[in-house]
Amino acid sequence: MRLSNYFLPLLKETPSEATIASHRYMLRAGMVKQDSAGIYIWLPLGFKVLKKIEKIVREEQNKAGAVEILMPTIQSSSHWKETGRYDAYGPEMLRIKDRGDRELLYGPTNEDMITDMFRTYVKSYKDLPQTLYHIQWKFRDERRPRFGVMRGREFLMKDAYSFDVDLESARLSYNKQFVAYLNTYDRLGLKAIPLRADTGPIGGDLSHEFLILAETGESKVYCHSDLLDMEAPGSVMEKDLQEVVDSRTSFYARADDMHDQSKFDEIPKDKQVVARGIEVGHIFQFGDKYSKPMNANVQGANGRVSPVMMGSYGVGVSRLVGGIIEASHDENGIVWPKSVTPFGVGIINLKVGDDDVDRVCEELYEIFEKSGIEPLYDDKNDRGGQKFARMDLIGLPYQIIVGPRGLKDGIVEVKVRISGEKKELSFEDAVNYIISEYEV
RNA sequence: CGGGGCGUAGCGCAGCCUGGUAGCGCACCUGUUUUGGGAACAGGGGGUCGCAAGUUCGAAUCUUGCCGCCCCGACCA
Numbered sequence: 001m002r003l004s005n006y007f008l009p010l011l012k013e014t015p016s017e018a019t020i021a022s023h024r025y026m027l028r029a030g031m032v033k034q035d036s037a038g039i040y041i042w043l044p045l046g047f048k049v050l051k052k053i054e055k056i057v058r059e060e061q062n063k064a065g066a067v068e069i070l071m072p073t074i075q076s077s078s079h080w081k082e083t084g085r086y087d088a089y090g091p092e093m094l095r096i097k098d099r100g101d102r103e104l105l106y107g108p109t110n111e112d113m114i115t116d117m118f119r120t121y122v123k124s125y126k127d128l129p130q131t132l133y134h135i136q137w138k139f140r141d142e143r144r145p146r147f148g149v150m151r152g153r154e155f156l157m158k159d160a161y162s163f164d165v166d167l168e169s170a171r172l173s174y175n176k177q178f179v180a181y182l183n184t185y186d187r188l189g190l191k192a193i194p195l196r197a198d199t200g201p202i203g204g205d206l207s208h209e210f211l212i213l214a215e216t217g218e219s220k221v222y223c224h225s226d227l228l229d230m231e232a233p234g235s236v237m238e239k240d241l242q243e244v245v246d247s248r249t250s251f252y253a254r255a256d257d258m259h260d261q262s263k264f265d266e267i268p269k270d271k272q273v274v275a276r277g278i279e280v281g282h283i284f285q286f287g288d289k290y291s292k293p294m295n296a297n298v299q300g301a302n303g304r305v306s307p308v309m310m311g312s313y314g315v316g317v318s319r320l321v322g323g324i325i326e327a328s329h330d331e332n333g334i335v336w337p338k339s340v341t342p343f344g345v346g347i348i349n350l351k352v353g354d355d356d357v358d359r360v361c362e363e364l365y366e367i368f369e370k371s372g373i374e375p376l377y378d379d380k381n382d383r384g385g386q387k388f389a390r391m392d393l394i395g396l397p398y399q400i401i402v403g404p405r406g407l408k409d410g411i412v413e414v415k416v417r418i419s420g421e422k423k424e425l426s427f428e429d430a431v432n433y434i435i436s437e438y439e440v
Numbered sequence: 441c442g443g444g445g446c447g448u449a450g451c452g453c454a455g456c457c458u459g460g461u462a463g464c465g466c467a468c469c470u471g472u473u474u475u476g477g478g479a480a481c482a483g484g485g486g487g488u489c490g491c492a493a494g495u496u497c498g499a500a501u502c503u504u505g506c507c508g509c510c511c512c513g514a515c516c517a
Contacts, residue, residue, distance in 0.1 A: 012466060012478070013452050017510050027451095037509065091441095092516080109517090143441060143515070157517050209517095218516090282517065316517030350476060385477040392477095403476055413476090 001343065002365075003378045007044050010390060020216045022325035023148030025334050029394045031321070038145025038153030045394065046321065048342040050156065053320050054135055056187050056339060057158045063235065064180035066131040066160050071110050071117075073137055077103035079112035083293050092140045106139040111290050111312055114161045118308070119296035125165040128298060128308070129173050133160030135317060147216075150278065150322040160313040165300055167287065170309040174206065174285045175241035177313040179233050181210055181281050182248070186232030188320065189337025190280070190327055193223055195253045197282065206285035209255070211277030214326035221277045222264050223253035228273065278323045283313040334395030335418050338438065344373035345434050346396040348388070350403030352381045360402050360412065360427065367431055373438055392417065398434055 009030040017034075018024040026032050031046025042050055058068065074096070080086035094106040107113070114132065122128070135158045145153050162173035178194065185192035190212045197209040211221055213228075233244045252263055255277075264272065288307035291297070297305045316323075328335045336342070345368055349361045361377060368375035376396060378387050384403070391399050401413040412430050414423045425433060 009450085011451060015451065016446090016453095019511075034509090138517075140516075144511095144513095146511085151516080155517065159517085279517070314517050319517055381475095383475050383477090383479065385475090385479080387478090388476085389478045401476080405476060 001374070001376050003376060003380050006376070008394075009043065010393065018148065020147050020150075020326065021329050022150060022216075022322035025325055025329060025393070025395075026148055026322065029334060032149060034148075038142060038151070040149055040152060040154070045342050049321050049324075049336075049340055050318060052340045052342070053188060053324075054156070054158075054317050057184055057315055057317060058135065060180045060184040060187070061133050061158065061160060063183075064131070064176045066133045066177075066180075068134060069132050070134045071107070071113055071136060073107055073139070075105050075107045075110075075113055077105055079116045079294070080105065082116075083112050083290050085112060092142065094139050094141050107136075108138055108140045109312075109314075110134070110136075110159055111161065111310070112294075115290045115294050115296050115310070118161075118163055119291075119294060122163065122308070123298060125298055125300045129162065129164045129169050131160055131162040131173055131176070133158060133313070148322055149318050150326075152318065155316060156318040158313075158315040158317055162311040162313070164309040164311075165298055165306075167309055170285060170287070170311060171242075172240065174283065174311050175245050177283050177311070178208065178245050178248075179236060179241050181283065181313075181315070182232050183234065184315065185210065185212065185280070187339050188324060189339055190320075190324065191228060192280065193221065193227060193253050193277065194248050195221065195223075195255050196249065196258060197255070198257060208249070208283050209279050210281035210283075211255070211279050212323055212327055213275050213277050214323070215276055216326055217276035217278040219277050219279060220256040220259075221253070221273070221275050222256070222259050223273050223275075224251040224267050225271045225273045227251040227253055278319070278326060279316075280320055280323050281313075281315045283311065285311040329395070332389070333393035336395045336397055338397050341395070341397050342374075343376035343396050344368065344398070344438060345375050346391045346394075346399040347375050347377040348384075348391060348399055348401045349377070349379055350384050350387070350401065352379060354404055356407050357402055357404055360407060363427075364400060364402070364412075364431065368434070371435055371438075373434065398437065400430055400434070 011028045014024050015027050018027055026046060029045060030043050032040040032042055035041055077086050093108055096104045096106065098104055135156065137154055138157045139154050142151060142153050145151055160177060162170065164170035164173055182192065192210045192212050194208045194210055197207040211219060227248065236244055252267055254260065287309050291307035291310055296308050298308050299305050324337065324340060325334050328337060347361050347364050349357055351357045365375050365377045378391065395417060397417050399415040399417065401415060406412055410426060411424045412427060414425055414430050414433060
């Protein structure tokens with residue numbers, strides 16, 4: 001993409017409402033524009049990142065054996081009345097009436113709808129287990145939306161729903177998602193901690209929330225530091241993932257609402273971590289909570305009919321955009337992990353109109369376009385300082401700086417955003433270096 | 441939902457107390473000189489002062505009502 005053709009409305013000054021880094025930088029870097037409280041327009045740069053995160057979430061869901069569907073944003077109240085949640089959910093649910101005075105709602109979650117769908121098709125244990133997911137916009141009429149996309153009213157969520165014949169099988173479905181979550185966050189460049197969680201209004205028996213550490217996190221976290229040092233499990237072939245799950249859950253890790261100081265004190269002092277975190281995922285195992293009232297029953301091998309055992313698994317995709325920035329920024333702007341960066345490399349032309357500089361930039365641009373690295377070429381006729389500040393703000397992992405001064409000696413400069421390190425390299429070395437950095 | 445506050449150009453703000461032709465910085469446009477870490481100078485465009493009613497010769501300014509938004513706390517991807 002050439003910057004001269006792009007829509008990138010940057011702000012030099014910080015809008016007054018933004019108090020945390022991710023919100024400030026998302027506004028300043030032209031990623032989002034607020035339209036009303038907790039509702040945002042996704043501008044090109046923000047949308048690109050959102051889509052990249054969505055893609056990684058999708059790939060990891062597919063790897064875990066989940067199957068993608070798409071449910072509507074607008075739901076009928078009927079399923080919610082069947083489960084009793086129409087009354088229980090409260091004012092967070094946006095209720096709408098259509099022209100026929102029918103009660104509709106903008107979905108805050110989809111257990112009720114998917115349970116209804118599932119029961120019409122599946123009657124036998126032979127069609128189980130099954131996990132379905134979708135990535136869809138949700139609306140929750142939060143009392144106080146804030147922190148930009150971190151707590152919007154409208155937000156993009158991946159929600160998966162598992163269906164099993166019994167609790168033993170349901171445990172395996174839960175474990176698959178647990179492992180998929182660890183891998184997902186790892187690919188997003190995040191260190192996520194699974195915490196034993198309260199089951200909240202969705203309800204159920206077993207639940208973990210996943211937090212990423214950030215100073216501005218809304219939750220206080222107490223955990224064992226070894227948990228933070230663990231690598232993502234990657235693709236695990238064994239059928240029963242219990243060992244992998246146990247290897248994480250055996251460490252003490254609680255948010256303050258579930259905190260037990262005496263157990264925390266048992267951890268060696270130098271391994272105790274007290275930090276703040278942002279919730280970026282939550283998984284639940286809730287058995288027959290919805291299947292029972294909705295008569296979503298399946299017949300087992302023994303011929304007995306019983307409610308299908310369910311779980312649900314949420315990842316806040318739009319929240320992750322903010323979460324990643326919270327976890328990865330400095331005083332100059334965002335520092336994107338390579339996996340979600342909106343563009344792979346920024347090309348800075350320090351003297352637009354200079355034949356040699358223009359030519360080298362164009363060659364670089366073409367090479368990176370072809371190699372799929374997606375360059376953002378700053379071909380605007382601005383001063384160097386402005387270009388440097390701009391590129392730092394939007395946070396691409398690598399910058400190639402091309403100017404007449406370096407070109408005279410046959411070199412271009414490569415800047416690594418995260419460290420600030422600058423390398424003076426030949427054209428070929430610069431290209432090879434960037435390309436090799438993106439090879440898996 | 442309790443507490444606090446704000447609405448004046450795209451963004452950041454002053455003006456309001458004490459009513460009298462709407463201002464500053466950034467951004468934007470034109471020109472000149474510049475150009476390797478957010479350039480300088482000169483000129484210029486952009487506003488129903490959140491909306492409505494009222495008081496007044498006259499309202500951004502005073503009064504009332506409404507709408508919107510933010511911040512701090514208690515609750516949630």
